Amino acid sequence: MKPQHDTSPRFFGRRQELEQIEKAFAQNSTRRITICGIGGQGKTYLAIEAGQRLSSKGRFKKVCFVDYSTFFGMDAVGLALKTLAELLDKDLENAAAATEALRDIPILLILDNVETIPPAPRQELLDMAKDWSEMGACRLLMTAAADFEHPDYQYLIQLSGLAKKDALNYAQHLVPRLEQDELLNLFKQVDFHPLSIRVLVFSLKFYRPAELGKALEVWLAEKMENPLWAVLRGALEGITLEIEKTGFLYWLSILLRAKTKKKWFLKTETLRSLPIFGVFQGGVFEPDLLTLTQFKKKQWQVLRAALETTGLIQIEILPAFKVPYIKFHPSLAPTLWTRLSSKEQAKLYSSYQLRYAQLAGYMFYEEGQNTVQVHNLVRQDLPNLLHAVYGALDAKKRGADKFANNIDLFLKAFGLQRDSAALNQRVKNAGGEVTYRV
Incomplete structure (x- = not known):
């Protein structure tokens, strides 16, 4: 089990912290541990490495990893339930069913990047996860940017360099x-x-x-x-990378037995546009990224190769999709967003809202024609769609209620009732009304 943005050769260091986790969980009095630290300190890698080692030693029968790095919803408990149900291959109807299922199975539950969850659903998750961690031989390992000062989560490991x-x-x-x-x-x-x-x-x-x-x-x-x-x-x-040629030039090179790669220089203006990544929520489909950044094709190839090699992005291809999804390291977007002025942020956020409003309208229309593929696309990009529609509603943008109506169709289809209710409430607060298609 590795974080999805991982491309590193193997785990390095943190032996002291690993031993600390193992010794703490050996005591019945320690049921929950929180790993804290700024982005990029390796909290996720440490949690997963600890889970792998404890599992290999027979301490836990299973390790359940719940990734909140791209979470942008209201039902954090629901995501944990879904992940746990898939791991156990059981139908867990509610949190109580999960509590009962954990009674007889030694499971390490890892809740990763919990700081991304809004305060109310996060509090609900922490309260429920506390009960889960006290079932049988179960334990809970949580990663967060900072201590939430929850009374039931007092065992902290603060990561530094x-x-x-x-x-x-x-x-x-x-x-x-x-x-x-x-x-x-x-x-x-x-x-x-x-x-x-x-x-x-x-x-x-x-x-x-x-x-x-x-x-x-x-x-x-x-x-x-x-x-x-x-x-x-x-x-x-100023770095220079060798990038594979494409199309006719690639095949011509093969025919002539010439090099199929060419060196390309990363221009300063390309790097200056990197903070635009900050508006996206955990990742983005490549065409949407290129629309907002306006990267030249070869410059994007150089930057993409560099970011992928360093582990700051990972390229994912959904089934039946040719367009790649670019998943960010959790630290990337928040860091880059702060490099923009408030004026630049407002202008970018407005363009972002327009892009995703157009996408939502297209997906709403296509949903009845190509349901499975459209649902897969929207489910993957839901954090961006929600971030965009909430911004449009708060700014009382023209057509924001229609934007919300298009999104609400998918929230209902995915069974995200609480997110649908929250969206409807935001529409009412903005003076509109959502009337979704049945």
Whole structure:
């Protein structure tokens, strides 16, 4: 079991934290542990590695991983129930049924990126998960950006940077034959932040550590809480990657026995547009991303390859879909959004709302003709659709009620009654009414 955005070779470091989790769960008094830390500290990887190790040792029969990184709804308990039901291959009608099912099966429940859940459904989830964790030999491991100060979740593991030895082992596994002192000086600039180190290691294929350190120093001077943006600017600016040729040029190269790849330079203006990613909720279908960013084809290919290699994005292909879905690392969009001014954010959010209003209208029309494929697309992109429609309603945009009507059809079809009720209430607050098609 690995997080879906994972492309790393293997797990590195955190031995002390792993031992702490194992020892704590061996005691009956510790039922719940929360792993806290800023984005990119490796909370998800640590939780999954702990689950794998404890499962392999026979401590738990099953590990249930519930991913909230792209959650944008009202029923957080419902997502946990659905995931648990799929794991157990049982029909769990409600939370009480799940509680009963957990009584006789030792399960480690991992709730990941819980900070993304709105306060009310999050509180409901924490209360219910507390009951689940106290059934039989079950335990709960939760990851979050900060402590929620819930009275039943008092065992915390606060993550900071990697240990020096772990950071060096990771870097030298990917880029051998580099001087340790040079690497340590570079990693010290980002406080041994794991995700930043991963991006830096990628750039060490193009730059010497000292050269990269000087570029990074300029961007870190902005004193940002999360160093990821500074790392991206310092590490990716000016890189050159080999990109596979496409179409006629590819086949011509094959025919002539020439190279099928060509070197492309990542332009500064392309990197400057990267903060546009910040408006999307956890991911985006590639055409929608390209519509808002206006990336040139080759420039996007270079940037996409760099982001994919560093683990900041993962390319997913849905069944029967040719268009790729680009899943973000949970830290990417929040970090990039803060790099835009309030005026830039407002303009981008408005364009984003228009794009998804058009998409919702098209999907509403197509739903009756191609139900399965349309449902799969909307289900994948629901976080963006909801984020866009709520913004349109709050701004009282013209046609926002029709936008909501189109979305509500799918919420009903997916059985998301609470989300449908919340959307209807927002429409009423905006002075409209949703009349969905039966």
